[in-house]
Amino acid sequence: MVGRGTILGVLGVLMAACGTPQRQDSGSESVEGRVIRPAGLAFPYVKRPACPGEGCAYGTWLACDTVSVYAREADTTERAFYLAREEPFQVLAGAVHVTRxxxxxxxxxxxxxxxxxxxxxxxxxxxxxxxDYIAEGFFDAWYRDSIIETEIFWPWEHWYPAKDYEYGGDVVQQGVASFWIQVRNGSGQEGWVPADRASLASANSLDPDPPRCPARAE
Structure with a gap:
C-alpha cells in the first residue's frame, strides 16, 4: 500500500543509476551504449494524464520549501516563478516522463x-x-509490442513481500523517470514543477485532511 507519505517517492527506484544489462530477447529491444530500450516504443515515453501512487490526486497541494516553477514541462532552462514554503497551490495536470x-x-x-x-x-x-508506477503495486510495462498493466513480481524498494515470497524476475537495468505537475498559484501564474521531491505535500483522495508539511528539524 502506498499512501500520501510515499506518493512523491514511488518513482525513486526509477531514478537509480543504470545497471549493466545481463540478458536480452533478440529482436525485441535496441541497445544504445549500455541502455536497453524496446525497439517499438519511442523515448522519452510520456504517460499523460498521470498521478502515480495510491490516492494521488490533483487539486490543492502545499509547498514545503522554496520551489522553482518552470515555464515548460520537463524543461528546467527557464524559471517562471517560485512557490514559498507553506504556500498552497493548485495542481492542474500531471505527466510521467520515462527516459529509460x-x-x-x-x-x-x-x-x-x-x-x-x-x-x-x-x-x-x-x-x-x-x-511507470500506477498504484497499489501495479505498473505500466511494454511487453511483446504493447503496453500492459501488471502487478509487481520483481524486487522494488517500496514493496515488502512475505519472507517466503519467490520473486519472478530480476532487474537488469534500473529506470529513469520523472513526474511533472502543472501548477497554478494564488495569483493565477501557471508553470511546471518536477514533483518527485520532498519539498511538496500532495493531495490524497484517501485522506480527508488537507496536505501538511513535515515539521522542520530543530
Whole structure:
C-alpha cells in the first residue's frame, strides 16, 4: 500500500543509476551504449494524464520549501516563478516522463493480474520494460509490442513481500523517470514543477485532511 507519505517517492527506484544489462530477447529491444530500450516504443515515453501512487490526486497541494516553477514541462532552462514554503497551490495536470525503462527478465513462469485487465502469463526468459508506477503495486510495462498493466513480481524498494515470497524476475537495468505537475498559484501564474521531491505535500483522495508539511528539524 502506498499512501500520501510515499506518493512523491514511488518513482525513486526509477531514478537509480543504470545497471549493466545481463540478458536480452533478440529482436525485441535496441541497445544504445549500455541502455536497453524496446525497439517499438519511442523515448522519452510520456504517460499523460498521470498521478502515480495510491490516492494521488490533483487539486490543492502545499509547498514545503522554496520551489522553482518552470515555464515548460520537463524543461528546467527557464524559471517562471517560485512557490514559498507553506504556500498552497493548485495542481492542474500531471505527466510521467520515462527516459529509460526499468528492464526485468522473467526467471520463472509467472501469471500476473493487471490493474484493470485479465492478466498475463510471463514465461521464463521474457523481457519486461517497466515504464511507470500506477498504484497499489501495479505498473505500466511494454511487453511483446504493447503496453500492459501488471502487478509487481520483481524486487522494488517500496514493496515488502512475505519472507517466503519467490520473486519472478530480476532487474537488469534500473529506470529513469520523472513526474511533472502543472501548477497554478494564488495569483493565477501557471508553470511546471518536477514533483518527485520532498519539498511538496500532495493531495490524497484517501485522506480527508488537507496536505501538511513535515515539521522542520530543530
Amino acid at each position: 525503462p526499468e528492464v526485468v527478465v522473467v526467471t520463472r513462469p509467472t501469471h500476473q493480474i493487471g490493474f484493470q485487465e485479465s492478466g498475463v502469463l510471463f514465461q521464463q526468459g521474457d523481457t519486461l520494460f517497466v515504464l
